[in-house]
Amino acid sequence: MFNIAICDDEEQQRERVKTMLVSLSLKTNFDFQISLFTSGEQLLSHYREVGDTFNILILDVEMGGMNGIQTAKEIRNMKFLDVQIMFLTSYPEYMVESFDVITFQYLIKPIQPQVFEEKMIKLCQYFQALDKKYVLIKSDYDELLLKYDDILWIEVVKSLTIKNKLNFVTQENVHETKGILSSYASGLKDHGFLQIHRSIIINLMHVQKFSGTQVVMLNGTELPIGRSKVKEIKDAYTKYMIMRIQ
Structure with missing residues (x-):
């Protein structure tokens, strides 16, 4: 079971990513527990109240209020270093800035399902390898x-x-x-x-x-x-x- 948070202020985009994850789960033996967040502030509130519950964060970079990179920096500052972060954005120029928060992947919108699935499979395989050390x-x-x-x-x-x-x-x-x-x-x-x-x-x-x-x-x-x-x-x-x- 992989616990995944999707954080995006656009409902259509949240549902699109969720649908791709459900489709990938049906094609593979990966099981996903998916949580949806409408803002960086809401995701940070979860971390402060509940702690480190996610394996993977899928963050939209361009959000009202705190953007995805600011949100990720706050999470890293809380010393949650093991969670893997995937950024989604329409603007490639954010890519260099995202390196500061130890990003696993950076996908350009509109997201192609095949590319998304390839990246998620690699990420899940990474966690499976880590499981041998836990x-x-x-x-x-x-x-x-x-x-x-x-x-x-x-x-x-x-x-x-x-x-x-x-x-x-x-x-x-x-x-x-x-x-x-x-x-x-x-x-x-x-x-x-x-x-x-x-x-x-x-x-x-x-x-x-x-x-x-x-x-x-x-x-x-x-x-x-x-x-x-x-x-x-x-x-x-x-x-x-x-x-x-x-």
């Missing part, structure tokens, strides 16, 4: 994509009320979810993660050093290593470091 975790309230590189470690949390409770620890937050640790250990093994204890998986790229039966992470946290796994884990870390410098 893990999806679920809580009682929402779903969250975490980059592998941002995860420091995953740990089992003892709880009297929640079965199979896990914490995904990043530099900034601890994200709670439910799951079986061994399944994550298996799925993340080829991405630099290693189970060091029956209740802990670490990301080897965030290891500072090993000290006896503990591993010290780059943030200074000390985590226990299962006594029977000390040699195996140190050997695995050595192999990982050799692979990284080759």
